[in-house]
Amino acid sequence: MAELRDDPRWWTEAVVYQIYPRSFRDGNGDGIGDLPGIIEGLDHVAELGVDAIWLSPIYRSPMADFGYDVADHTDVDPVFGTLDDADRLIARAHELGLRVLLDWVPNHTSDQHPWFQASRSSRDDPRRDWYVWRDPAPDGGPPNNWISAFKGVPAWTLDEATGQYYLHSFLAEQPDLNWSNPEVEAAMHDTLRFWLDRGVDGFRADVVHLIGKGEELADLPERKASNLVVSIDEPFTHELLRRIRALLDSYPQHPMMVGEVYLLKPGQTVGYLGDDDELHLTFDFRTLHTAWDAGALRSVITTVQSEFAPPLWPTWVLSNHDRPRHRSRYGSLERARAAAVLTATVRGTPFIYAGEELGLEDAEIPADRVVDPDGRDGERAPIPWTTEPDHGWGPDPWLPFPPDSGDLSVEAQVADPRSTLHLYRELLGLRRAEATLRRGTMHVLGPDPERPEVLELHRQLEGETIAVAVNLGEGPVTIERPGTLLASSRPERERDVDFDGHLDVDEAVVVRTT
Structure with missing residues (x-):
C-alpha cells in the first residue's frame, strides 16, 4: 500500500480530486451516491494518480442546498451512511495513499440546526447572538439593501x-453565523477538531471570505448589494483565519485548508493566504470564466502566476459542482482534453472534479427533474460506472445521466487505451514522475506574432526545461520546439519520440526540450 509523505507542504505537489457524494457512486442501490459507494470507487481514484480527495458535504442536513445547509457538523447524514462509514473511508483512503479533505461550511448553518432553533426561540436565548439578527429598518423592511446570492x-x-430579521447570504434556510461572537468561533473550531481527531487531512472552506462581516452591515452600492458573495472582503476575516x-498547525498530519474565496478582481484572493498564516491555498476561479482563446488564457495564467509568485502557491480549476463542466463550456472533447494537459502541467495545485477524467458533459435536466435551488443539476449528474443501462446505479438515479454515458463510463474507458481516462492517467503519472512539472519555475511565453493562437509555457528545474504548447486556433500549426514528446492530448500521437513541431487544432503537447 502507498504511504502518506510526512511533508508540511504536501499540498504543493498534490493533485486533488473532488467528489460530489450524491453523484459519485451508489453503494446501496437507492439511486443516491453514498460513503460505501465512494469506498468502492477509491481504487479508480488511486489508479488515476491523484494524491487527495475532497468530499462535498456529508453532514446531517435537510438538503435545502444539498448539504451546504448543515444541521449537525459532527455526524453523517443517513442518506450517505454513518460515522463508521466515514471512518472506514478515511482508513481505506490512507491505505491507498490518498489524503482526505472534507467540505467545511463556516458561514452559515441550516435553519434546522439546534443552534439556530435556540437562537430564534427568544431574544433572550443565550444563543441569540450566535446568528446575525437586526431590527427592521424604519419602514419595517430589511435592515440593509443586501441581496441573497440565490x-x-x-x-x-x-x-x-x-420581531427581528436574520441574515442569510444564500437561502432563507441557511442563516449566517455571527463570527463576531467568540462562542461561535470556539464552537466552529470544535467542529474542525472533531474531524481532525478522526484523521482527516484538511478542509475545503465554503465561501470562507464571508465569515468576517463585522458589526456595521451598512448598505452597499446597488451593484455590490446584488452580488453579495463577490462583494464582501472585510479585514476581520483575516483575524479569524489566522486563528x-x-x-x-497544531495537528501532526499537516492538515491543509483551501478556501473558496469567490472574489474575481486581480489580487483579491491571494490576500487570504496572509503571511503563510491564513489559508494554505485559495481557489482562483478566473479560469472558470475564461473563453477558449489563447490571448485570454495567456493573460489569466500570467496574472495568476504574478500574483502567486513564490513562495505563494496557486490552484487551478476547470470545473466543479457549481459551474458547468469544462467540456460543455469549451464545446468539444478535443478542447477538454487539451485543457487537461494544461491544468496538469502549470505551476500550482490542480483540482479535478469527478467525471472530468471521463470527458463528461453536463446532463440535460428536464424541468420536472430540476431539484437544485440555483440550477446546478447538469454538472452534478451521476458518474457512469458501467456500460449497462443503469451504469451501476440501479433503476432510479437521483438525476439523469450525462450524454453518451455508456461509451464514457469507467468500464468502457478502462478498456480503451485512447480514452480520456487513459489520458488523465498518463498526465498525472507524468506529473508524478517529473519533478520539473511539480516544483519547477514557470515562464509563460509572449504571443508569437506569426502564431498568436499558440499558448506556450516553460517549466524549468535544475537546468531542465519542459515545454507545454496548446493550439487554440482554427487550423494546424508548426512550432520550433525540438525535443522529446512526453504527452499529447491526441491519442494517436506516439510518445517518447522526437517532436516534429506539428500541432493539430485544439491539441496540447508536453515536450522535454533539447
Missing part, C-alpha cells in the same frame, strides 16, 4: 415571533 431576494428574513490556521 433567487435575487433580500438577504434578510423577518422572524415574526421575535483557524493556528488550530490546523
